[in-house]
Amino acid sequence: xxxxxxxxxxxxxxxxxxxxxxxxxxxxxxxxxxxxxxxxxxxxxxxxxxxxxxxxxxxxxxxxxxxxxxxxxxxxxxxxxxxxxxxxxxxxxxxxxxxxxxxxxxxxxxxxxxxxxxxxxxxxxxxxxxxxxxxxxxxxxxxxxxxxxxxxxxxxxxxxxxxxxxxxxxxxxxxxxxxxxxxxxxxxxxxxxxxxxxxxxxxxxxxxxxxxxxxxxxxxxxxxxxxxxxxxxxxxxxxxxxxxxxxxxxxxxxxxxxxxxxxxxxxxxxxxxxxxxxxxxxxxxxxxxxxxxxxxxxxxxxxxxxxxxxxxxxxxxxxxxxxxxxxxxxxxxx
Amino acid sequence: xxxxxxxxxxxxxxxxxxxxxxxxxxxxxxxxxxxxxxxxxxxxxxxxxxxxxxxxxxxxxxxxxxxxxxxxxxxxxxxxxxxxxxxxxxxxxxxxxxxxxxxxxxxxxxxxxxxxxxxxxxxxxxxxxxxxxxxxxxxxxxxxxxxxxxxxxxxxxxxxxxxxxxxxxxxxxxxxxxxxxxxxxxxxxxx
Ligand SMILES: Cc1cc2nc3c(=O)[nH]c(=O)nc-3n(C[C@H](O)[C@H](O)[C@H](O)COP(=O)(O)OP(=O)(O)OC[C@H]3O[C@@H](n4cnc5c(N)ncnc54)[C@H](O)[C@@H]3O)c2cc1C
Ligand code: SF4
Ligand code: FES
Ligand code: FES
Numbered sequence: 001x002x003x004x005x006x007x008x009x010x011x012x013x014x015x016x017x018x019x020x021x022x023x024x025x026x027x028x029x030x031x032x033x034x035x036x037x038x039x040x041x042x043x044x045x046x047x048x049x050x051x052x053x054x055x056x057x058x059x060x061x062x063x064x065x066x067x068x069x070x071x072x073x074x075x076x077x078x079x080x081x082x083x084x085x086x087x088x089x090x091x092x093x094x095x096x097x098x099x100x101x102x103x104x105x106x107x108x109x110x111x112x113x114x115x116x117x118x119x120x121x122x123x124x125x126x127x128x129x130x131x132x133x134x135x136x137x138x139x140x141x142x143x144x145x146x147x148x149x150x151x152x153x154x155x156x157x158x159x160x161x162x163x164x165x166x167x168x169x170x171x172x173x174x175x176x177x178x179x180x181x182x183x184x185x186x187x188x189x190x191x192x193x194x195x196x197x198x199x200x201x202x203x204x205x206x207x208x209x210x211x212x213x214x215x216x217x218x219x220x221x222x223x224x225x226x227x228x229x230x231x232x233x234x235x236x237x238x239x240x241x242x243x244x245x246x247x248x249x250x251x252x253x254x255x256x257x258x259x260x261x262x263x264x265x266x267x268x269x270x271x272x273x274x275x276x277x278x279x280x281x282x283x284x285x286x287x288x289x290x291x292x293x294x295x296x297x298x299x300x301x302x303x304x305x306x307x308x309x310x311x312x313x314x315x316x317x318x319x320x321x322x323x324x325x326x327x328x329x330x331x332x333x334x
Numbered sequence: 335x336x337x338x339x340x341x342x343x344x345x346x347x348x349x350x351x352x353x354x355x356x357x358x359x360x361x362x363x364x365x366x367x368x369x370x371x372x373x374x375x376x377x378x379x380x381x382x383x384x385x386x387x388x389x390x391x392x393x394x395x396x397x398x399x400x401x402x403x404x405x406x407x408x409x410x411x412x413x414x415x416x417x418x419x420x421x422x423x424x425x426x427x428x429x430x431x432x433x434x435x436x437x438x439x440x441x442x443x444x445x446x447x448x449x450x451x452x453x454x455x456x457x458x459x460x461x462x463x464x465x466x467x468x469x470x471x472x473x474x475x476x477x478x479x480x481x482x483x484x485x486x487x488x489x490x491x492x493x494x495x496x497x498x499x500x501x502x503x504x505x506x507x508x509x510x511x512x513x514x515x516x517x518x519x520x521x522x523x524x525x
Contacts (some may be wrong), residue, residue, distance in 0.1 A: 003366050006385040036431070041388070041427045042408050054385075056432055082421075086483060106497025107482065108475065109409055111421045112428070242496035285467050 001044050008056040012185055012217060016232035018055050020187040020215030023263065027138065027207035033057045035078055036112035038105070039121040047131050048138060057116075062219055065089070071225030077116035077218045082107065084115065094223060094253050096232035100174035100269075103236040106243050116218035119172060119182065119198070120210065124245055126150055136162045137206040152311040153247065156319075158273035159307055163206030167199065167271060168245050173269035174234055176277045177251035178223050186216040199274035227263055228256045235326040236269070237318060246250065246270035248319040250326040254285070261285045261294075261331075268302060271319045278302040281323065290331035295324040370431045374399065375443030384461050385431055390414040392430035393440060401470045405499070412498030413467065415474040422478035424497075441470040444477055448455035452515045453477050460511035464502035472498045476512045480519070488513065 009015035015033065022031035032051040034040050035058060062076035065087050073089055080088040083103035084090055105113065109194040127133040127145035134143035144163055146154055155166040171197070180195045199210055212218075238244040249269035255262050264285035268276040280301035288294040299320035306316045367382040374397060381396055390407075393399045393416070405413035407426045414426040417439040445451035453476045456462070463469040475498050482492045491509050500508065 001386045004385060006368070006429065008432075024363070034429070036427075037429060038409055038424070038427050041429060045407065055428075058432065105409075106412065106424075107478070107494055108412060108415055108422045108424045109427075112423050242493050305482045 002047065002050045002052070002162075004044075004051050005053045005076040006056065008059060010059055012060055012062075012219065015055050015057055015060065016185060016187060016215045016217050018053070019217070022214040025212040025214045026209055026217055027140075029214070031055065032212075033116075035114040035117040036080070036109075037117075038109050038112050039117060041083070043122065043129075046129055048129060049207070053072065057217070058114075064147070064187040067254060068222065068225075073219045073223045075115050075223070077220055079103075080111055080116045081113040081115075081118060082110040085110065093226040094174075094178060094232065095197065096177060096234045096253055097171070097174040097223075099234035099294055100170040100236075102251075103234060103246075103249075104170040115171075115221055118169055119175075119218065119221070120212075121169055124168050125154060125165040128165060137165060137202070137209075140205070140207050147309065150311065153245065153270075154309060154312060154317050155273045156271050156306040156308050157303075157310060158201050159309075160202045160204065160206070160273075162204050163202035163273070164309055165202070165273060167272060167274050169275065170234070170236060170246060170249060171174050172199075172270055172275035173249055173251045173267045175221065175223075176187070176267035176275040177232070177253050177265045179265065181222045182218060182247060183220045184212065184216050185219050186213060191217075192222075195275065196277055202273050227255050228252070229257075230263070231330045233326055235322055235329065237322050238270075239264050248322045250319075250323045252323070252326045254327070254330050255291055256331055259289055261288055261290055264298075266298070266302065266323065268319055268323065271303075271315055280304065285327070290327070292324070293325040296320075296329065299323045336388035343510075368431060371434050372397075372430065372438060373436065374438045375440060382432060383462075385429065387430045389416065389428035389430045389433055389438070393425065396399075399440050399442050401475075403467055403470060405468065407470075410499070411468070411471070412475060413471040415471040415498065417474060417478060419443075420478075420481075422475055438515075441474060444473065451477060452518075453480070453512070456511035456515045457508070460507045460514065462507040462511040463500075463504050468498060468500045472500065472508055476508070476515075479512065480516065486516075491516075 017188045019031050022029045031053045034054045062078045064076045066074045081101050085098045090098045112225040133145045136144050154164045175195045182193050182198050184191050217291050230253050234251050236246045236249040238246055246269045248271055251267045253265040264282045266278045266281040284298040284301045303316050303320050337438045370381050370383050372379045393402050403410035403413035409424045409427045415422050420438050445454045479494050484490050488509050491512050
């Protein structure tokens with residue numbers, strides 16, 4: 001690990017001013033916020049991240065979960081994943097989020113991991129983790145070792161010829177289906193970005209993963225009020241029963257009226273280079289009856305543009321079955 | 335000859351490694367060390383440490399509390415599990431200097447010979463280990479689990495213990511040990 005200076009921010013303005021001096025907000029950033037540290041310290045130990053300054057944001061006043069007047073929810077940036085998962089409002093109104101969080105990592109890690117840190121967690125691609133290997137995300141222009149190498153766990157949607165890394169987060173998939181908004185405070189003031197616009201596709205700059213600029217601090221995430229009568233669910237498929245990243249997952253938020261789907265929100269995990277909202281699937285579901293044939297059509301639509309790599313062709317079928325099963329389960333109870 | 339080379343391998347330090355090691359030792363001793371106060375098992379410790387020091391390394395190397403183990407050093411095995419303000423965490427991913435003012439509990443603070451925690455007693459009674467390397471982490475998780483929202487079934491306990499890997503595969507007896515403590519606590523509550 002490279003030596004760094006550890007600083008602590010007690011006020012958001014200090015944190016922003018400190019980080020605004022960084023050369024980039026992402027790959028190669030020499031100044032970084034640190035929250036739970038479960039992603040950053042891991043990558044610092046591997047010399048994938050080499051900040052010269054850390055700004056501890058854990059003492060900023062962003063540790064609250066608050067009901068909003070419109071019926072929505074505000075989630076502070078440093079709220080721990082376990083506290084969010086067990087919050088009574090989350091369990092009641094946003095079950096998909098609670099389930100996604102509890103399917104991720106381990107109880108110890110969830111006690112450390114924060115909302116903002118989870119949003120920004122980086123890929124588990126083994127070449128990204130290994131500084132001896134070429135990787136365009138870590139070292140732009142060096143090539144992508146995964147395309148011709150071990151890519152079983154990587155993405156099939158949103159890939160480019162420069163990077164096929166999957167976004168590893170479960171929480172992000174639920175936030176995509178819930179149409180969350182990320183609130184950012186930066187050197188130029190405050191702004192809000194929808195979860196769909198927050199993460200970037202790799203294109204030819206896989207080193208840029210989000211819209212964040214140097215100094216941009218995530219303060220909180222908001223969820224819109226739950227749509228009346230909806231049922232939601234997170235289904236995660238992986239190589240072992242627990243403590244493992246998703247091969248494929250589905251977050252579904254469905255409102256049905258007398259067997260007819262009136263509103264559908266669908267997002268997939270484990271298969272996309274970013275949390276993968278599928279409006280194609282939603283289009284196939286809305287206004288239709290909750291039947292196996294309709295679910296199958298939605299799954300076909302969601303995976304229509306899938307580009308499997310040498311080892312992860314199985315993910316196309318796995319993701320379809322995952323989505324079909326999630327839809328079946330969520331409408332059974334509806 | 336080849337055999338000799340491979341066996342000799344691990345003992346050789348490359349020049350690059352040597353300079354990195356020397357630099358680390360130097361920085362810990364002098365220029366980069368920072369003052370840190372930690373509260374561990376009810377005791378206050380004033381230390382000077384390199385900011386890179388993880389809580390795990392600080393506990394083991396500076397405070398000589400060697401119950402917490404290093405399995406993977408990357409959050410993947412749970413051998414380093416400690417409690418911070420009563421919640422279990424992986425100390426290998428904590429930077430020690432970020433935990434000033436927090437109440438840290440290690441296995442040494444949970445129970446000692448002659449004064450074991452019920453979970454420790456149950457691990458002995460149920461033979462819930464083989465080599466013992468993962469055991470302190472398992473016990474720290476199991477003690478924390480008692481106050482977490484875990485359902486009554488074995489399957490729930492397994493799910494909540496999934497952050498602790500046992501290379502020896504003592505899982506079945508670990509679950510039995512934990513369940514025995516939960517059931518006797520429930521009986522006490524009912525009675
Ligand atoms: C062994 C292991 C297994 C895991 N399994 C899963 C899994 O199955 N599913 C899953 O979803 N996740 C999994 N994770 C990942 C885990 O969820 C993330 O590491 C965690 O959510 C990151 O949160 P953190 O607070 O620790 O982030 P940190 O490591 O502190 O930070 C991560 C990034 O966020 C930035 N950051 C932090 N706070 C802010 C802020 N307020 N504003 C702007 N930037 C900020 C940091 O600068 C850093 O770049 C696993 C992790 C490990 C180690
Ligand atoms: S898939 Fe992306 S992260 Fe993995 S080696 Fe290729 S460029 Fe790097
Ligand atoms: S040593 Fe910390 S989780 Fe393995
Ligand atoms: S008892 Fe040997 S690793 Fe668990």
